[in-house]
Amino acid sequence: MANMAMTKVPMPTQDGNVRRNNFDEVALGYTKEMAMEEAQRCLHCPTKPCISGCPVAVNIPDFIEEVKNGEFEKAYQIIRQTSSLPAVCGRVCPQETQCESKCVRGVKGEAVAIGRLERFVADWHREHVKDEAVKPTSNGHKVAVVGAGPAGLTCAGDLAKLGYQVSVFEALHVAGGVLMYGIPEFRLPKAIVQNEIDGLKQMGVDIETNMVIGRSESVDDLFEAGYESVFIGSGAGLPNFMNMPGENLKGVYSANEFLTRCNLMKAYKEGVDTPIQHPKRAVIVGGGNVAMDAARCAKRLGVEEVTIVYRRSMEELPARKEEVEHAQEEGIIFRLLTNPVRVLGDENGWVKGMECVSMELGEPDESGRRRPVEIKDSNFVLDVDCMIMAIGTSPNPLIRSTTEGLETNRKGCLIADDNGATTREGVFAGGDAVTGAATVILAMGAGKTAAKAMDAYIQNKK
Amino acid sequence: MYKIVEKENLNPTVTKMVVAAPAVAKKALAGQFIILRVHENGERIPLTIADYDRVKGTITIIFQIVGKTTMLLNELNEGDSILDFVGPLGKPSHVDGLKKVCVIGGGVGCAIAYPTAKALHENGADVTVITGFRNKDLVILEDEFKQVSNHAYLVSDDGSTGTKGLVTNVLQDLINQGETFDEVIAIGPLIMMKFVCELTKKYNIKTIVSMNPIMIDGTGMCGGCRLSVGGKTKFACVDGPDFDGHEVDFDEAMSRGATYREFEAREREEACNLLRKGVA
Numbered sequence A: 001m002a003n004m005a006m007t008k009v010p011m012p013t014q015d016g017n018v019r020r021n022n023f024d025e026v027a028l029g030y031t032k033e034m035a036m037e038e039a040q041r042c043l044h045c046p047t048k049p050c051i052s053g054c055p056v057a058v059n060i061p062d063f064i065e066e067v068k069n070g071e072f073e074k075a076y077q078i079i080r081q082t083s084s085l086p087a088v089c090g091r092v093c094p095q096e097t098q099c100e101s102k103c104v105r106g107v108k109g110e111a112v113a114i115g116r117l118e119r120f121v122a123d124w125h126r127e128h129v130k131d132e133a134v135k136p137t138s139n140g141h142k143v144a145v146v147g148a149g150p151a152g153l154t155c156a157g158d159l160a161k162l163g164y165q166v167s168v169f170e171a172l173h174v175a176g177g178v179l180m181y182g183i184p185e186f187r188l189p190k191a192i193v194q195n196e197i198d199g200l201k202q203m204g205v206d207i208e209t210n211m212v213i214g215r216s217e218s219v220d221d222l223f224e225a226g227y228e229s230v231f232i233g234s235g236a237g238l239p240n241f242m243n244m245p246g247e248n249l250k251g252v253y254s255a256n257e258f259l260t261r262c263n264l265m266k267a268y269k270e271g272v273d274t275p276i277q278h279p280k281r282a283v284i285v286g287g288g289n290v291a292m293d294a295a296r297c298a299k300r301l302g303v304e305e306v307t308i309v310y311r312r313s314m315e316e317l318p319a320r321k322e323e324v325e326h327a328q329e330e331g332i333i334f335r336l337l338t339n340p341v342r343v344l345g346d347e348n349g350w351v352k353g354m355e356c357v358s359m360e361l362g363e364p365d366e367s368g369r370r371r372p373v374e375i376k377d378s379n380f381v382l383d384v385d386c387m388i389m390a391i392g393t394s395p396n397p398l399i400r401s402t403t404e405g406l407e408t409n410r411k412g413c414l415i416a417d418d419n420g421a422t423t424r425e426g427v428f429a430g431g432d433a434v435t436g437a438a439t440v441i442l443a444m445g446a447g448k449t450a451a452k453a454m455d456a457y458i459q460n461k462k
Numbered sequence B: 001m002y003k004i005v006e007k008e009n010l011n012p013t014v015t016k017m018v019v020a021a022p023a024v025a026k027k028a029l030a031g032q033f034i035i036l037r038v039h040e041n042g043e044r045i046p047l048t049i050a051d052y053d054r055v056k057g058t059i060t061i062i063f064q065i066v067g068k069t070t071m072l073l074n075e076l077n078e079g080d081s082i083l084d085f086v087g088p089l090g091k092p093s094h095v096d097g098l099k100k101v102c103v104i105g106g107g108v109g110c111a112i113a114y115p116t117a118k119a120l121h122e123n124g125a126d127v128t129v130i131t132g133f134r135n136k137d138l139v140i141l142e143d144e145f146k147q148v149s150n151h152a153y154l155v156s157d158d159g160s161t162g163t164k165g166l167v168t169n170v171l172q173d174l175i176n177q178g179e180t181f182d183e184v185i186a187i188g189p190l191i192m193m194k195f196v197c198e199l200t201k202k203y204n205i206k207t208i209v210s211m212n213p214i215m216i217d218g219t220g221m222c223g224g225c226r227l228s229v230g231g232k233t234k235f236a237c238v239d240g241p242d243f244d245g246h247e248v249d250f251d252e253a254m255s256r257g258a259t260y261r262e263f264e265a266r267e268r269e270e271a272c273n274l275l276r277k278g279v280a
């Protein structure tokens, strides 16, 4: 008999007042019992509407069925057929707009907690099953992957399974992309990401860190070195600024810089050499996941007052609902319908305030969201000594500017067809480098699609 | 890991290291830099490629011991390895088409100026070099500069070597004598570059400076290295490090460079204590 409870089995979390002082994971994960109880809520609908909401079409009802039966390893194997990073996606997918938005249980009450179950299954597997490293037999072909984010890692894994000798080239000193340098430890423990990367290495994937393609080697060099096809998953890492006066004052950061110092360089820990500012009052400009992460990191660094400033209203806030709730529980202040116009500095060149203007929502714009418009003469000043800009990122021009024949659109995104093929023969691309800043699961899906297309390309060339 | 194949102390505070990094050596050009990390909890710091050997696959770095990371780096010896070493980063210096150039180096900035002077010299340009140091003990690369220049001038703040004075005094004298240059390239402390630019602006001599803001990734990802150049924001690691000196906002750059001063002082103190005790 199905569990007809209207709400999800609640996720145990660290208390808001405790967790805002540490970088440990916030959501603690279901126990076996909780997972099996939640799995009972799934009706195993014959039409499987939830699957249509998942960008990689995880076989949701079947894996949940196995959870219901306590067959967690079987459940894991079902997820793994289509998803390469379940422990990651279970944690960071915007489920409420994807799989869970299509779940019939969501019509009356809450959807089945698909993401939480996926996370449980992946964690259970990691803790209980030792993956045997099976090195696939080589098919004698060499391929290269640029960028070790979710797109590149997924593409590399799928190609390795097909017998390709895969080299991944990563600019930073660690692999993982945004999963390592952007998303904080308290939302996605780095050990989990590292575990996935170690799995790839065991499969024979060669990961070369400290390699900036476009500088250390060009895409042409890779072809010359005998790679038959190249996948570009270089992400969208170039931070945008607003170009307003005072933006280069001390104490103004891009979210990327602040998060990189905090996550990649672990500046929050004792005994680490990378410095980070410890301000008293910080303001974060923007309303996406990146803004929430920056705000919550700031709180954990001991900032007394952390405010998020966003130019639309709560309804349009693009961050995941769960992250907004978590941020609120941790004491982050939200100032909506507010936009910065100018940064004010003190005599030593440090930020001392941010001048803002109030906004109201007007007619809908191209995106269908109501356009924020300034309210005249509503300017006011927020007293802050730190300001973090989280207003979006664009693809880095380094690769396109050093690779002949690689076309981009107006926004600098690589042009690729549905299979990930770019305008240059043999070069494929996917993830944020093609779509602009998007999601982990879409990047992963693009990596998978491209792997298939690269295989077909190489097999047809023979 | 990147092995140190040679180490030499050029003076009490400046060290030269030759590091095995074949991938970097293959592509390196004058004006570019690397970013390194000494240990697992270490900071990423940029250093200019002072020289390279494509055949041996090595990169030469010359660094001044100013704080924790450079102290720890200086503790490593021949045969030891550097954990991370990535490059070449940044745009190479522009040397083509220049016929007569004045290269000015201040202090450890000479290490950055040297590869550019060398590249210009190899390109057949007439190279005048002006180097400035606080005193005689701090002089580096004196012979090397002589080999890659047509005229070399050395000044020191206290007159203990070369002529007493500032690099700008020499440049002013040369201009007064009627010397002309296609370009002046000035590399050294921000304040020195600022004064060189003020001088050359008066005479309308194009001046290139090499900027060294605080960096992390060096790939254009963090924006921490941003500068105002001609009123626009530029990322030094990808748009530079060379910029038109007449367009750079030096005051802003100086202010931003001091962001972590207190932290750095603390770390330096700590590193000194550790090194004294022989723990690190």
Ligand SMILES: Cc1cc2nc3c(=O)[nH]c(=O)nc-3n(C[C@H](O)[C@H](O)[C@H](O)COP(=O)(O)OP(=O)(O)OC[C@H]3O[C@@H](n4cnc5c(N)ncnc54)[C@H](O)[C@@H]3O)c2cc1C
Pocket (backbone or CB within 6 Å): A092, A093, A094, A146, A147, A148, A149, A150, A151, A152, A169, A170, A171, A172, A175, A176, A177, A178, A179, A182, A183, A211, A212, A213, A214, A233, A234, A235, A236, A237, A259, A289, A290, A293, A320, A396, A398, A399, A430, A431, A432, A433, A437, A438, A439, A440, A441, A443
């Ligand atoms: C703070 C933050 C929070 C986020 N939160 C979420 C979330 O909760 N849920 C969600 O689904 N998505 C989230 N996202 C978005 C998600 O992380 C990205 O969409 C996803 O990581 C894109 O994957 P990718 O592989 O395309 O690129 P990336 O993850 O950006 O990886 C690209 C990699 O390529 C490397 N690279 C770049 N240029 C070169 C070069 N020239 N040579 C070699 N290597 C290069 C980079 O160093 C990087 O490692 C978040 C993003 C950020 C920044």
Ligand SMILES: Cc1cc2nc3c(=O)[nH]c(=O)nc-3n(C[C@H](O)[C@H](O)[C@H](O)COP(=O)(O)OP(=O)(O)OC[C@H]3O[C@@H](n4cnc5c(N)ncnc54)[C@H](O)[C@@H]3O)c2cc1C
Pocket (backbone or CB within 6 Å): B033, B043, B044, B045, B046, B047, B048, B049, B062, B063, B064, B065, B066, B067, B068, B069, B070, B071, B108, B111, B112, B211, B212, B213, B214, B215, B216, B241, B257, B258, B261, B264, B265, B268
């Ligand atoms: C493109 C570039 C090329 C450079 N080339 C050389 C070189 O060839 N030789 C040389 O001696 N120095 C060079 N520098 C400066 C060198 O990076 C700093 O001296 C070094 O980072 C100091 O680190 P520290 O921990 O020893 O000292 P700290 O005590 O941490 O800092 C001392 C000073 O160094 C600067 N600095 C600190 N951290 C960084 C960082 N992450 N990035 C950049 N600057 C920083 C700041 O101005 C700081 O006040 C270069 C800098 C840049 C940006």
Ligand code: SF4
Pocket (backbone or CB within 6 Å): A053, A054, A055, A056, A057, A058, A060, A083, A089, A090, A093, A095, A098, A099, A100, A114, A115, A118, A441
């Ligand atoms: S991968 Fe993401 S969207 Fe797909 S089922 Fe899992 S949580 Fe839902």
Ligand code: SF4
Pocket (backbone or CB within 6 Å): A041, A042, A043, A044, A045, A048, A049, A050, A051, A060, A061, A102, A103, A104, A105, A112, A114
């Ligand atoms: S829609 Fe919901 S209830 Fe139906 S099968 Fe999918 S998860 Fe289960």
Ligand code: FES
Pocket (backbone or CB within 6 Å): B214, B215, B216, B217, B218, B219, B220, B221, B222, B223, B224, B225, B226, B235, B236, B237, B238
């Ligand atoms: S060092 Fe990060 S953008 Fe230049």
